[in-house]
Amino acid sequence: MSSMAIPREFRTHDGRIEVGKLKRSVDIVEVARRLTPLRGSGAHLKGLCPFHKERTASFLVDPTRQIWHCFGCGRGGDVIQLLRDAGEPGFHDACRRLFDLAGAFVPSASGRCRSVGAARLDHVALARQAWRVGEPIGSTAGSAYLAARGLDGLVPHSLRFGMVPASWDDDGRPGPLRPAILAAAQDGAGRVVGIQRIFVDPGRRGYPFRPLRLSLGRIRGSALRLGPVRDTVMLTGSVEDGLALQRMFVGATVWCSLGEDNLQNVVFPAGVRKVVLVGDADAAGRAAVDRARTAHEGRAIEVDTLFPRAGKDFNEELILLHV
Helix, strand or coil, X not given: CCCCCCCHHHECCCCCXXXXXXXXXXXXHHHXXXXXXXXXXXXXXXXXCCCCCCCCCCEEEECCCCEEEEXXXXXXXXXXXXXXXXXXXXXXHHHHHHHHHHXXXXXXXXXXXXXXXXXXXXXXHHHHHHHHHCECCCCCHHHHHHHHCCCXXXXXCCEEEEXXXXXXXXXXXXXXXXXXXXXEXXXXXXXXEEEEXXXXXXXXXXXXXXXXXXXXXXXXXXXXXXXXXXXXXXXECCHHHHHHHHHHCCCCCEEECCCHXXXXXXXXXXXXXXXXXXXXXXXXXXXXXXXXXXXXXXXXXXXXXXXXXXXXXXXXXXXXXXX
């Protein structure tokens, strides 16, 4: 069973799941392909049924109507029923699993989601693989970049360094490998479901150089944890601001949403009762904090806010006042 909570964007004002909107977030074809190989059959796709033994393909998927049917065992229905038949014990479990799967897909030209490279790539799996083979930042180009921003010293284990591609082609072939800091994005249950790659150019390490940041996997709703789960968590947008806050508020638990737009979406474990939202001092930063305050207060989490006294963000304040 998936433990991912369904976020407010897929719920009505009274908390019920908007099933139609959730189903539109994922193409049933991509879910079915995870259960059995499919091939074209006119306007449909056909394969061996994953729910009973058969030699002749009788499992049919209709991508237009977003339904499936097996002429051998008689089962069929929508994508939620497909997930229930595949092992999810209940309706809500299937809905959570569907939202969990949505992170592995990207929007197609038609607006419906599809997996990159016709289901050859699973972005969550790629993110986890990059994370597994990453190494401690140590004395890499990543540590040189952080030191130039006044962030030298110990780095939490949730940050690693690796040589990773910026993209993959439609056949699943990776692009050139480039040096990057890898920030682990963990969901509410603590699972690594994505990474943010902060590509660092060894020839441009100093502040205010701003490296290329690319996300991989499911970032929405997750967060980089620079400290353990505690009653109170400081939540900020960027990795650099998070590391700066750790140095300025010794002993505090700091997490990063890996983007200001994600501040409002982060799913906290049950042990977190208060969040201090830390934003940039500009209008966009304050607006992002306001949106996040409304969202988290709606989840019965106590909220406080904090903005830098000097500079645009807390990394800049650290450099101006403390380094």
